[in-house]
Amino acid sequence: MRVCHVVATLGILAANPAFAADIVTITPNPAPSGQAQSPAPFTYRGTSGSRTQQVYASSFFSGPQMLTSLAFRSTPGFRNGANYASVNISLSTTMFGDETGAPLSADFSSNIGADALLVYRGAISFAAPISDGFEYIVNFDNAFRYDPSMGNLLLDVTIPVGSGVDGPGFFLASYDTANSFNDGVYSVNSVFDGAATSGIANTAGTITQFTGTALAGAVPEPATWAMMIGGFGMAGGAMRRRRASTKISFT
DSSP: OOOHHHHHHHHHHHHOOOEEEEEEEOOOSSOOOSBBOOSSSSSSSSOOEEEEEEEEEEOOSSSOOOEEEEEEEBBBBBBEEEEEEEEEEEEESSOOOOOTTBOOSSSSHHHHTTTEEEEEEEEEEEEEOSSSSSOOEEEEEEEEEEOOOOOEEEEEEETTEEEEEOOOOSSSOOOOOOOOOOOSEEEEEEEEEOOBOEEEEEEEEEEEEEEEEEEEOOOOOHHHHHHHHHHHHHHHHHHHHHHHHHOOOOO
C-alpha cells in the first residue's frame, strides 16, 4: 500500500505542473488614457458588421498562458453600454507585429496563425461601466493556449453582416485605445463590413486585459523537482523491500 501511495503522489505531481492565476494588461507604459476611441474590435452601430484584427507583442507575456477571458475599458467620460447580436472571436499566434517590424498585413487571412481557435461565438451585452476599469468583459467558451516564444498574439473579431449593434448613447460602448508608435499593439480594421477580406492598417490598438492561467510548463519549479526526486527514491526503496520480503526459496 505504501508503494501505491507514493506512485499516486508522483502521478499527481506529473499531471499538475505549477499553475498560478495571471492577469496580463496589454498597454504601453505608462498607460495612456483616452488617446482614441476607435478603431476598436466592435463597431458602434448598424447592421453592416465589421472585422478587426489586433496584434499584441509577445513581450507583454512572461510565459505560456492558458487564456480564458479578455476585457476592455471605456474611455473616460464615455461610460455607455452596447448590445451585439452576434460576435465571433478567435485567437492565434502570428509572426506579424506592430509597425516597427513586420506589421500586420491588410489581408486578414495572411495574419492568422495555424493554431487559430474560435474562443467565443454568440451574443454579447456590455452594461454601462460604473468605473474606468476593465468592465467590458468577454469570458471565452474555449480557452486558448498561447506561448509567446512562438510569436505574437492575434485577436480576430468579426461581427457578421446583418448582426445588430445597438445601445444607449451616441457612441454606444467607447473603448479606450492607445495610439502610439512602437507600443506593441497594431490593428487592421474594416469597421463597416463584416464580410470584408481586407482592412485598413492602424497604429491604434484597444487597451486590453487578458485573464487566464500562467503555465509553468513542462519544467517544474525547483521545489517540485525536489518532491518528485524524493518520491522516486521512496518508491524505489519501498519496492526493493517488498521484493525482499516476498522472495521464496525452492532449494
